[in-house]
Amino acid sequence: MVDSTSSPRVVTRFAPSPTGYLHxxxxxxxxxxxxxxxxxxxxxxxxxxxxxxxxxxxxATQQVIDDLRxxxxxxxxxxEVDGPNGPYFQSQRRDIYDKYIRKxxxxxxxxxxxxxxxxxxxxxxQAEAQKKGFVYQRPAVFPTKxxxxxxxxxxxxxxxxxxxxxxTIVIDDIVRGEVSFNTAELGDFIIIKSDGFPTYNFACVIDxxxxxxxxxxxxxxxxxxxxxxxxLWEALGFxxxxxxxxxxxxxxxxxxKLSKRERPQTLRKEIxxxxxxxxxxxxxxxxxxxxxxxxxxxxxxxxxxxISVDELNxxxxxxxxxxxxxxxxxxxxxxxxxPEINVVDFFKSGYIPEAMVNFLALLGWSPGDGREIxxxxxxxxxxxxxxxxxxxxxxDRGKLVACNTEHIKMLFNSSDRYKLIEHFNKYLLAIHSPxxxxxxxxxxxxxxxxxxxxxxGARTLADIEHKCRFLFIPDDKIEYDEKAVxxxxxxxxxxxxxxxxxxKLAAMPELTEQGIEDMLRALAEEHKVGLGKVAQPxxxxxxxxxxxxxxxxxVQLLGxxxxxxxxxxxxxxxxxx
RNA sequence: GGCCCCAUCGUCUAGGCCGGUCCAGGACACCGGGUUUUCAACCCGGCGACAGGGGUUCAAAUCCCCUUGGGGCUACCA
Numbered sequence: 254m255v256d257s258t259s260s261p262r263v264v265t266r267f268a269p270s271p272t273g274y275l276h277x278x279x280x281x282x283x284x285x286x287x288x289x290x291x292x293x294x295x296x297x298x299x300x301x302x303x304x305x306x307x308x309x310x311x312x313a314t315q316q317v318i319d320d321l322r323x324x325x326x327x328x329x330x331x332x333e334v335d336g337p338n339g340p341y342f343q344s345q346r347r348d349i350y351d352k353y354i355r356k357x358x359x360x361x362x363x364x365x366x367x368x369x370x371x372x373x374x375x376x377x378x379q380a381e382a383q384k385k386g387f388v389y390q391r392p393a394v395f396p397t398k399x400x401x402x403x404x405x406x407x408x409x410x411x412x413x414x415x416x417x418x419x420x421t422i423v424i425d426d427i428v429r430g431e432v433s434f435n436t437a438e439l440g441d442f443i444i445i446k447s448d449g450f451p452t453y454n455f456a457c458v459i460d461x462x463x464x465x466x467x468x469x470x471x472x473x474x475x476x477x478x479x480x481x482x483x484x485l486w487e488a489l490g491f492x493x494x495x496x497x498x499x500x501x502x503x504x505x506x507x508x509x510k511l512s513k514r515e516r517p518q519t520l521r522k523e524i525x526x527x528x529x530x531x532x533x534x535x536x537x538x539x540x541x542x543x544x545x546x547x548x549x550x551x552x553x554x555x556x557x558x559x560i561s562v563d564e565l566n567x568x569x570x571x572x573x574x575x576x577x578x579x580x581x582x583x584x585x586x587x588x589x590x591x592p593e594i595n596v597v598d599f600f601k602s603g604y605i606p607e608a609m610v611n612f613l614a615l616l617g618w619s620p621g622d623g624r625e626i627x628x629x630x631x632x633x634x635x636x637x638x639x640x641x642x643x644x645x646x647x648x649d650r651g652k653l654v655a656c657n658t659e660h661i662k663m664l665f666n667s668s669d670r671y672k673l674i675e676h677f678n679k680y681l682l683a684i685h686s687p688x689x690x691x692x693x694x695x696x697x698x699x700x701x702x703x704x705x706x707x708x709x710g711a712r713t714l715a716d717i718e719h720k721c722r723f724l725f726i727p728d729d730k731i732e733y734d735e736k737a738v739x740x741x742x743x744x745x746x747x748x749x750x751x752x753x754x755x756x757k758l759a760a761m762p763e764l765t766e767q768g769i770e771d772m773l774r775a776l777a778e779e780h781k782v783g784l785g786k787v788a789q790p791x792x793x794x795x796x797x798x799x800x801x802x803x804x805x806x807x808v809q810l811l812g813x814x815x816x817x818x819x820x821x822x823x824x825x826x827x828x829x830x
Numbered sequence: 831g832g833c834c835c836c837a838u839c840g841u842c843u844a845g846g847c848c849g850g851u852c853c854a855g856g857a858c859a860c861c862g863g864g865u866u867u868u869c870a871a872c873c874c875g876g877c878g879a880c881a882g883g884g885g886u887u888c889a890a891a892u893c894c895c896c897u898u899g900g901g902g903c904u905a906c907c908a
Contacts, residue, residue: 270908305907320891372905377904386904412906429835438833446906453908477834477903501836502902510902555889612842615857619843625857642843644900649841652858658871708869728879741868773867788867 263295264467266326267321268457270302271313273577274595275320277648278472278503278511285470285500287326288614288636298464299331301342302457304450314336314342318391321597324606324608325629327648338464341454350451354444355415362416362488363444364395369410389438391416413445415455415485422480425497427468428641434480442481458482462491470498470638473645474510484642498638501617501645505592513646516591517568517575517599523589524554524569537647560585593650604653605676605713608660612653617642660714665705674701680714687725688718703810706722723796724810728818733799733826741789741799742827750780751790755820766805773804794823 263543265286269279290297299321303309314455318332330336340346357363368376373389391414396404405411417436423445424432444455451459461469476499495557505511532547548562555565558579567573575583584591585808593599599609611627619626619642620635629721664673674692678701681690688704689697723731741747757772758764775785788804808816 272908302908308907366906368906373906381831384831388832410906417864432834434834443906448906450906452906457908472902473835474902475908478908499835504901506841508900615842617842621844623844623856625842644836645841647841649858652842655858662871708870710869712870716870737868770867777867784867786867792868796868798868802869804867 261467263290263293264289264298264465265295265299265470265730266300266461266464267326268300268302268460269317269502270305270308270453271310271317272305272308273310273313273316273513274597275317276511276513276595277593277599279317280320280324280326280596280609281503281616282471282500283321283326284324284610284613285498285618285638285641287328288633289468289470289638290329291633292636295453296329297327298336298338298466299328299334300460300464302453302455302618303342303344304446304456306448315654316597323600324596324610326610340371343451343460346456346460347450348727349463350445350456350459354451354455355748357415357444357488358398358413360488361395363413364392364416364441365398365404366412366414366443367396367404367409368412388438389442391441392503399423410447412443414441415444415488417441417481417484418488424476424479424483424484426476426479427496427638428501428643429476429499432476434477434516436480436484437478439480440767444485454478454481454491455485458485458489461495462486462489462493462652465493465523466495467493468638469495470500473499473502475499496654498641501642503616504645504647506648506650509596513594515594516577517580519591520575520580520584520587520589521569521571523587524583528569542650554583554587557586599653600680603680603713603718604657604716605660605664605673607664608653608657611660612656616646616648626656626663628663654712658710661711661714663707667825670702673705674698677701677705677714677717681718684715684718686718687722687724703806704802707806707810711741720800722804723798723801724807728815728822731795731819731822733793733823734798737793737799738827741793742823743830745786747786747790747793748827749795749823750776750787751820751824754787754791755817755824758808758820759817760812761813764809764816766809767806769805791820793817 267279267283267286269275269283275283287297289295290777299318301314301317301470303314314332321328328334329339331341333468355361374616377387383801401411417439420436422436424434424436426432442454443452445451460466479497481500483494502512505515507515528547531545531550533634552562555562557567558575559570559582560575564573564575568575581591583589591598593602596609600606607629610629611632614627614632614636616626618636618640619639620631621640622635624631624635664670678690678692680686681688681701689700692698692701704717704721705711708720711717711720742751753776754773757776759767761768761772773791774784777784780786792799792801792804792807795801795807795811802810811819
């Protein structure tokens with residue numbers, strides 16, 4: 254437990270590298286750091302670690318910012334929020350790093366290296382062949398500055414390494430206790446790359462020191478970086494090392510660490526399976542059962558993804574990965590569900606941020622008193638860094654769904670009900686739903702509220718959308734579910750009953766839920782059947798499926814005219830079948 | 831391969847640091863039943879775990895060691 258009265262103010266940070274959308278694991282890391290700051294009345298800084306030019310993408314920072322804000326994780330300092338510790342982009346802090354590099358060089362705690370990446374790779378391979386761990390051999394004499402400048406002028410690769418001290422380094426970790434490392438097995442690591450940018454392990458130490466970070470909560474994948482960083486901390490004479498807490502990692506349902514690669518991997522697997530099923534093998538030019546040749550099929554897929562057939566083939570053989578929009582476009586056209594990995598994926602699947610945050614917090618942490626559905630303010634209240642779990646946890650989507658169901662219910666019943674409407678509206682906008690969405694229009698605001706009400710018990714916003722979209726598509730665009738037609742319309746005189754319902758409905762001057770209910774119940778009574786026998790054919794007629802909000806609301810919302818048109822269409826379409 | 835971490839129901843976890851109150855509690859999932867105009871929601875009931883082996887001790891899920899299993903790292907990525 255962090256004592257906020259006697260210790261200096263807590264400062265935590267989240268330091269993503271801008272390589273794309275915010276990953277769900279990153280969101281969890283951000284959340285825990287944020288919770289600690291909030292709980293202790295401390296400060297939370299957002300810092301962008303953009304020191305890898307090759308991996309940065311121009312839109313990533315904005316994406317990460319949007320995702321954090323959607324989750325409700327706000328920062329006291331960082332991009333768009335100025336403060337005393339800026340700049341918050343590492344690429345803008347290079348003069349700062351230079352200063353410390355010179356210091357290390359002067360002290361003889363860092364030295365120039367001239368090996369190229371390929372040469373190092375070769376050494377690594379050799380070590381592997383001998384079944385040994387690769388450790389960089391420190392030269393007996395460090396190259397001079399003049400030599401480095403000469404090498405650079407000649408276009409050679411010049412990097413700078415930190416000279417690790419000899420001996421054992423002990424990390425006192427909040428979640429793992431004392432962990433010790435033998436520095437001889439770690440070796441000297443690169444702190445300045447040949448492009449002049451600092452590496453993560455270096456920039457991170459300087460910035461954490463300068464920004465006064467007191468606690469670093471991060472994934473276990475960083476545990477092996479810690480001795481190096483701690484050694485750097487000491488070498489530079491910084492006297493304010495942060496406390497580290499290395500959390501358990503989130504494991505995906507398919508095994509390893511939850512990774513962005515899972516989405517394209519799922520797509521690859523799915524396409525390859527389909528190729529095997531459709532064309533019987535990976536041979537080209539065969540003709541599948543659909544009469545389509547494999548080549549044309551692949552061509553059409555490539556077109557969906559706006560990529561070349563060659564690219565697609567290379568992707569399928571595992572040689573290259575696919576960028577997100579391409580993978581998503583192809584998956585969509587194929588009807589393949591890609592696993593949600595990024596925060597935005599969950600948004601688009603209809604999860605609400607309140608549920609995401611709750612679920613994430615319970616992955617590797619628990620309040621300890623058995624509470625499972627915990628609103629954000631209570632999460633902050635109960636947060637205790639010492640209760641972080643040691644063992645890895647599996648990302649269970651089923652539990653997320655349950656959590657989402659509860660939070661939708663809870664938000665709906667709270668005084669913040671408008672938030673739920675806002676979430677729903679934002680969701681509709683994002684997925685281009687035919688359901689009208691513009692909260693500035695009072696009528697639409699009320700409509701969305703009504704839809705939420707009649708879908709009580711919905712698990713996700715997507716559930717509500719699926720159930721209600723039939724109301725807003727053209728009457729002639731209803732897609733009939735084959736099973737529903739068979740079971741409800743063509744059996745047990747479903748169509749005959751539908752005809753009777755049509756007559757009664759047509760005779761009603763005005764459609765109210767109560768009126769519709771009375772009418773349907775009377776009809777069921779009259780024919781000595783359950784309400785289902787009357788309601789289901791009607792449901793299939795107006796929605797095309799057996800799933801919809803309560804039938805009385807559904808009809809009332811659709812309106813008399815459209816209901817009658819859809820019944821007539823249905824009657825006509827399936828007459829005599 | 832090397833280094834490091836972890837190990838309670840299918841899953842997330844409580845308990846473990848301070849050994850007896852734990853023949854291990856909750857939640858999700860699953861199964862059975864109920865409610866019901868569909869789906870969902872809801873109600874009731876059930877199944878279900880201390881990885882294995884050695885110690886220490888009057889006593890071990892709890893402490894120690896080994897084995898096994900899982901995970902992480904092993905980059906001029908973060």
